[in-house]
Amino acid sequence: MHHQAMTREWASRIQEWTYVAPYDFYNQTPSEEGIEEMMTYQAIVEEHELIGFYCIGSPAQVPNSTYLYSSDFTDFGFGMRPDLTGKGQGRPFVTYIMERAMERRKPLRLTVASFNERAIHLYETLGFHTVTSFERNEIPFQVMVRH
Numbered sequence: 001m002h003h004q005a006m007t008r009e010w011a012s013r014i015q016e017w018t019y020v021a022p023y024d025f026y027n028q029t030p031s032e033e034g035i036e037e038m039m040t041y042q043a044i045v046e047e048h049e050l051i052g053f054y055c056i057g058s059p060a061q062v063p064n065s066t067y068l069y070s071s072d073f074t075d076f077g078f079g080m081r082p083d084l085t086g087k088g089q090g091r092p093f094v095t096y097i098m099e100r101a102m103e104r105r106k107p108l109r110l111t112v113a114s115f116n117e118r119a120i121h122l123y124e125t126l127g128f129h130t131v132t133s134f135e136r137n138e139i140p141f142q143v144m145v146r147h
Contacts (some may be wrong), residue, residue, distance in 0.1 A: 001096050003042040003054070010050050011038035017083045022115050025139070028078060043076075044096070054078035054097045062111045062141055067134040073109035073145060076101040090122050098126065098146075107147045114140040125135070 015030040015038070024041055044052040045052055060077030061069045069075065078097050080090065101108055112119050114133065120142065128144040134140070 001044060001046045001051070001092070003044050003096075003100065006039050006041050006043045006053065008035060008039065010043050010053075011035045011041075013050065014038055014053060014079070017079075017082050019085070021091050023082075023085070024124050025113060025115070042100075044093070050077060050081065051084055052080040052093060054100070056101050060110070062136055064136045064141070066132045067132055067143060069109075072106065074101045074106045075105040075109050075111070077110065086118065090119070091126070094122060094126060107145055109143065109145045111143050120144070 007056065012030070012035055015028045015034050016025070018024070019026050037059070038053065041053045041055040043050055044054060054076060055078070056074060056076045058060060058069075058075065060075040076097055078094070080093055084093075108128070110123065112123065114120075120130075123144050126146065127144045130142045130144050133140055133142045
């Protein structure tokens with residue numbers, strides 16, 4: 001597994017990924033604006049195939065009106081190709097991204113939709129704990145940190 005700069009082709013392909021319910025929350029509506037945002041992310045490739053993406057910093061934060069993100073943490077966010085999810089590949093995938101985020105030498109923070117119990121369980125096994133929660137567009141989110 002390695003990362004490299006996102007390409008427009010990959011960004012376009014990611015927008016077409018389709019997750020099954022309840023993870024269909026993560027499905028994107030293809031748009032030029034979405035491609036432009038994805039171009040600021042890194043692609044994750046394994047054996048010459050796109051398997052996911054990640055971002056570090058403010059692009060990983062979920063805009064909301066109640067929780068103020070401090071600069072004391074390094075935020076990271078990511079997505080794995082839908083056909084690879086739920087098959088035990090999450091731990092090495094997330095660990096790889098955590099290693100990139102830790103290069104900034106701050107504690108780590110991520111924000112996850114509260115319904116995503118599978119992800120939350122994984123994050124807890126990786127040393128994260130929930131510090132607060134908030135809602136955005138009536139969807140609850142949890143903010144998790146790891147020191």
